[in-house]
Amino acid sequence: MDTIGFIGLGLMGRPMAKNLLKAGHRLIVNSRSQGPVDDLVASGAARGATPADVARAATCIITMVPDSPDVELVLDGPQGVFTAMQPGTIVIDMSSISPVVARRLAARASELGGTMLDAPVSGGEIGAINGTLSIMVGGDAAAFARAKPILDVMGNPEKVVYIGDSGAGQLCKLCNQMVIGGTLAVVAEALALARKAGVDAAKVREALLGGFAQSRVLEVHGERALKNTYKPGFYTHLFAKDMRNVVSTLAEHETPAPVTAVVQQLLHATMAAGRGNDDNSILAKTIFDMAGLK
DSSP, X not given: OOEEEEEOOSTTHHHHHHHHHHTTOEEEEEOSSHHHHHHHHHTTOEEOSSHHHHHXXXXXXXXXXXXXXXXXXXXXXXXXXXXXXXXXXXXXXOSOOOHHHHHHHHHHHHHTTOEEEEOOEESHHHHHHHTOEEEEEESOHHHHHHHHHHHHHHEEEEEEEEEESTTHHHHHHHHHHHHHHHHHHHHHHHHHHHHHTTXXXXXXXXXXXXXXXXXXXXXXXXXXHHHTOOOOSSBHHHXXXXXXXXXXXXXXXXXXXXXXXXXXXXXXXXXXXXXTTSBXXXXXXXXXXXXXXX
16 A cells, blocks of 8 residues: 655644544654654654655645645745655645645646645544545546545545536635635524523524524534533634635635625634634634623
């Protein structure tokens, strides 16, 4: 079995890499922080000192880092993957980044004799741990077919979806974040109304979960909002980063999104309150504060 490279062992990347190890894949790993690297090495992975070292050892390389500049650094930087990439290598970027950057890096990979897929995920830390992530993929269809067995280890095979050409996976992820943001805001508003009216908000949520308003956001984030527990499954500062990419992509395609504009302002308020390292569901607390609720 060929060795898989994995770069970026953060909140999401570490459990994703561990699931690949559990499935019997050989891994070589690299990350900015050495603690997670040590953990994976103790579990059986090899250590790559730089992304270039990973590229010398693997012809399938997964990246899972925070933002576009981070992906550009690990792929196209001085010690990046592209400096040592072997012909025929598939790079699978599972970060959430700008579609424009994804397309540019895919073109660069092609120039060097490789292929790059953009494959961002949804499902948070829980999905990463359980191997049930939704994965939305853009890039070469033949490369997707080759990569799908690997992606199926980290995600629900029925939710590993080929979207289209390079950048399409990232575009899909931005649509995902728009839906989550809008739903989260209105769930918080509904819970705030119930609380202000003196009605049991937990019972309201329970009833809504049995009807047409049911959603994963109402189920998971609604519970967090009611219990006031915001342990990060997905950091608010990363959600804000995704929404910045949403806004720039909306402008690129001249697409109006008035609801998303309000959500972004709520995120600005959440970040200004110093909540960037909490779970993104803490946006509900911003709305509760506006309603005068503790």
